[in-house]
Amino acid sequence: MSTAPAIVVEHLRKVYGSGRTEVVAISDASLEIARGEIVGMLGPSGSGKSTILTAMALINPPTSGRVTINGELALEGPHALVDLRAFRRKHLGFVFQKANLIPFLTALENVQIALEVNDLAPRAARKRALELLGYLGVEARAKNLPTALSGGEQQRVAVARALANEPTLILADEPTAALDSTLGRQVMELFARIAHERQAGVLVVTHDHRTLDVFDRILDVEDGMIQERKVHRDSPAGR
Amino acid sequence: MNLAIRDIRHNAGRFAFTTVGIGMLLMIVMGMGGIYRGLIHEATLLVDRVGADLWIVQGRTRGPFAEISRIPGNLEDRARAVPGVAEARRFVSHTIQREREGRPLRMVVQGLSWPEDRGDWVPLVSGRSLTQGHYEMIADDSLDLPLGTKIVLGKNDYEVVGLTRGMVGTGGDGLAFFTVSDAMAIQFDQPGEAIRLERAARRARVEAVDIGRQQPLFLDRAVGLSSGIPAFAKSQVSAVLVSLAPGADLEVVRRTLETWPDITVYSTEEQKNLLLSGMVDKARRQLGLFRALLIVISTIIIALIVYTLTLDKVRDIALLKLIGARNPVIIGLILQQALLMGLAGYALAWWGGQYAFPRFPRLVLISSSDLVSLAVIVVVISILASFLGIWKAMRIEPNTVLAA
Ligand SMILES: Nc1ncnc2c1ncn2[C@@H]1O[C@H](COP(=O)(O)OP(=O)(O)OP(=O)(O)O)[C@@H](O)[C@H]1O
Ligand SMILES: [Mg+2]
Numbered sequence: 001m002s003t004a005p006a007i008v009v010e011h012l013r014k015v016y017g018s019g020r021t022e023v024v025a026i027s028d029a030s031l032e033i034a035r036g037e038i039v040g041m042l043g044p045s046g047s048g049k050s051t052i053l054t055a056m057a058l059i060n061p062p063t064s065g066r067v068t069i070n071g072e073l074a075l076e077g078p079h080a081l082v083d084l085r086a087f088r089r090k091h092l093g094f095v096f097q098k099a100n101l102i103p104f105l106t107a108l109e110n111v112q113i114a115l116e117v118n119d120l121a122p123r124a125a126r127k128r129a130l131e132l133l134g135y136l137g138v139e140a141r142a143k144n145l146p147t148a149l150s151g152g153e154q155q156r157v158a159v160a161r162a163l164a165n166e167p168t169l170i171l172a173d174e175p176t177a178a179l180d181s182t183l184g185r186q187v188m189e190l191f192a193r194i195a196h197e198r199q200a201g202v203l204v205v206t207h208d209h210r211t212l213d214v215f216d217r218i219l220d221v222e223d224g225m226i227q228e229r230k231v232h233r234d235s236p237a238g239r
Numbered sequence: 240m241n242l243a244i245r246d247i248r249h250n251a252g253r254f255a256f257t258t259v260g261i262g263m264l265l266m267i268v269m270g271m272g273g274i275y276r277g278l279i280h281e282a283t284l285l286v287d288r289v290g291a292d293l294w295i296v297q298g299r300t301r302g303p304f305a306e307i308s309r310i311p312g313n314l315e316d317r318a319r320a321v322p323g324v325a326e327a328r329r330f331v332s333h334t335i336q337r338e339r340e341g342r343p344l345r346m347v348v349q350g351l352s353w354p355e356d357r358g359d360w361v362p363l364v365s366g367r368s369l370t371q372g373h374y375e376m377i378a379d380d381s382l383d384l385p386l387g388t389k390i391v392l393g394k395n396d397y398e399v400v401g402l403t404r405g406m407v408g409t410g411g412d413g414l415a416f417f418t419v420s421d422a423m424a425i426q427f428d429q430p431g432e433a434i435r436l437e438r439a440a441r442r443a444r445v446e447a448v449d450i451g452r453q454q455p456l457f458l459d460r461a462v463g464l465s466s467g468i469p470a471f472a473k474s475q476v477s478a479v480l481v482s483l484a485p486g487a488d489l490e491v492v493r494r495t496l497e498t499w500p501d502i503t504v505y506s507t508e509e510q511k512n513l514l515l516s517g518m519v520d521k522a523r524r525q526l527g528l529f530r531a532l533l534i535v536i537s538t539i540i541i542a543l544i545v546y547t548l549t550l551d552k553v554r555d556i557a558l559l560k561l562i563g564a565r566n567p568v569i570i571g572l573i574l575q576q577a578l579l580m581g582l583a584g585y586a587l588a589w590w591g592g593q594y595a596f597p598r599f600p601r602l603v604l605i606s607s608s609d610l611v612s613l614a615v616i617v618v619v620i621s622i623l624a625s626f627l628g629i630w631k632a633m634r635i636e637p638n639t640v641l642a643a
Contacts, residue, residue, distance in 0.1 A: 050641065054638055054641065057561075059561060059636070059637045059638040060638050085560060085563050085564075085565070085637075086563060087563075088561065088562065088563040088637075089562065089563025089564075090563070092563075094561060094562070096640065096641065100554075100558055100640055102555045102558060102559075103249065103555070104242075104245045104246045104248070104249035104250075104555075105240075105242075105245055109240060109245070112240055113240055113242070113559075113562070113564075114562050116240055117559070117562060117563055117564040117565065117568060118563065122240060125240075145249075161562070173641070
């Protein structure tokens with residue numbers, strides 16, 4: 001496994017629209033996430049959290065700035081330096097506010113497809129998807145369509161899919177917003193466990209102040225700028 | 240993992256309805272092709288079955304299937320005298336429409352050149368061929384005249400003594416075989432009053448000329464049977480069919496016959512081509528146009544349904560792109576749906592046709608080459624129809640997933 005940080009973002013700037021409708025969503029943001037750490041991102045609505053996250057996810061190219069994933073420069077301003085889709089497939093996992101499962105696939109198939117698009121043979125993909133569902137405690141619902149699952153179960157299936165290809169970096173945008181506080185906490189703790197056990201970098205955008213203790217570091221976003229919050233805890237990343 | 244089938248299962252109702260619709264359209268396309276084949280088959284059936292080598296028809300006409308052809312019946316005897324001719328038969332054919340039990344009865348009255356031709360070549364399903372020179376007939380079973388039925392045509396009763404199947408004329412009406420003289424009696428039947436008036440007129444004309452006044456016997460003959468007057472030889476048949484003796488050269492016989500200025504000679508092949516290029520050609524173009532239109536409509540329907548199925552999946556496709564699915568996965572999803580829709584429709588059309596086509600009023604002949612070419616067309620239109628959905632899918636941005 002490489003020792004490069006999971007992701008390095010340098011001087012990210014994002015301007016939506018142009019002329020009179022111009023919105024500077026991010027003025028100058030830099031951050032770095034190492035493998036094996038879970039980082040929380042907080043900030044008021046409209047501060048630019050999702051914009052940063054989607055830029056890191058390589059689906060919302062920035063106006064300027066550089067995004068380096070696993071030591072490889074992927075985005076230089078709006079220009080892709082690699083095949084972004086292939087890069088996402090290999091290095092990234094995603095979880096969003098609403099589970100974003102494919103409605104016509106079962107829980108198992110939703111995980112399996114992520115493995116198959118990464119060239120795993122169907123049989124092997126199926127076996128691994130079942131393991132992942134087991135890891136997240138939802139293997140009993142493997143044959144159900146998303147509509148038959150509870151919000152928490154859906155979220156856990158989405159997490160299983162994000163984990164499928166052993167990504168370098170997992171990006172989650174308000175993954176617990178649709179869950180009650182107990183479930184929300186469970187999902188957050190799951191993310192922490194994944195970061196620490198599977199040596200993935202994890203970035204979670206959240207509004208939920210009750211679960212902040214799971215994070216190794218916390219970033220505050222305000223007016224398109226990132227501030228690292230001082231956390232007074234003893235070596236959380238070394239747990 | 241096959242995404243197309245899973246999505247279809249999820250949208251089973253819509254998919255099934257569309258497929259049934261496409262299936263019906265394709266069934267009509269298939270049926271129209273079959274009707275055209277049936278048309279050709281029926282049109283050429285008689286020409287093929289009577290088994291003549293040459294057709295002698297009225298001079299400068301295209302023969303009895305294209306227009307009215309009238310030649311004297313005794314041409315048969317002239318033809319027989321030509322070296323190389325084994326047999327010559329009179330050919331009489333005309334369509335009549337009568338009423339029977341309150342329903343219209345259309346039949347093609349076909350004359351058999353009795354006594355040489357008793358209809359032994361007509362494939363019988365029951366009964367027998369003709370055994371007497373008058374008042375017997377062989378009927379096609381589409382005429383719905385069971386064995387033993389007696390029908391009145393003109394002044395006489397005719398009894399059905401044999402039944403055949405699938406013998407129809409160029410218009411699709413069932414054939415009924417009579418002896419030539421019966422066929423002509425049916426064709427030239429006139430009410431008694433018309434005959435009496437005609438005779439009176441003849442008498443008046445003959446009395447008005449010197450020979451009539453001087454020769455009473457001539458007057459007697461003039462008002463008798465018209466067939467008894469040489470000058471009134473009314474025995475008009477449509478054609479004379481010539482069969483060659485074994486080893487005779489068709490071209491030689493033909494050249495001999497062609498020196499007669501009052502007739503025109505066609506080979507069976509030419510007679511068939513005249514038939515097809517005339518009446519059948521327009522039907523072919525008409526049916527072809529309909530088929531083309533229906534295929535275009537099917538394409539549009541498949542395209543629209545595949546497109547709406549794609550629109551419903553915008554977020555799912557964005558998600559697939561987000562998790563890094565390659566384009567062939569997404570194109571395959573849409574293309575396979577279009578193909579499944581087209582081919583399921585085709586299968587349905589084929590299956591439905593098995594039940595529907597035999598119930599059509601006219602013969603529907605589905606040839607396997609037509610089935611294959613329609614299958615190829617269905618595959619091509621399905622691929623074309625998927626383009627719209629694929630075009631849409633390719634333009635979906637992966638960050639659409641995040642749009643609420
Ligand atoms: N597609 C867009 N076009 C124009 N402006 C946009 C677009 N997306 C976001 N913005 C603007 O950019 C700014 C940052 O938006 P962003 O979604 O990143 O905020 P956020 O921190 O995620 O907010 P929230 O907590 O409500 O999700 C906002 O002012 C928003 O209006
Ligand atoms: Mg947001």
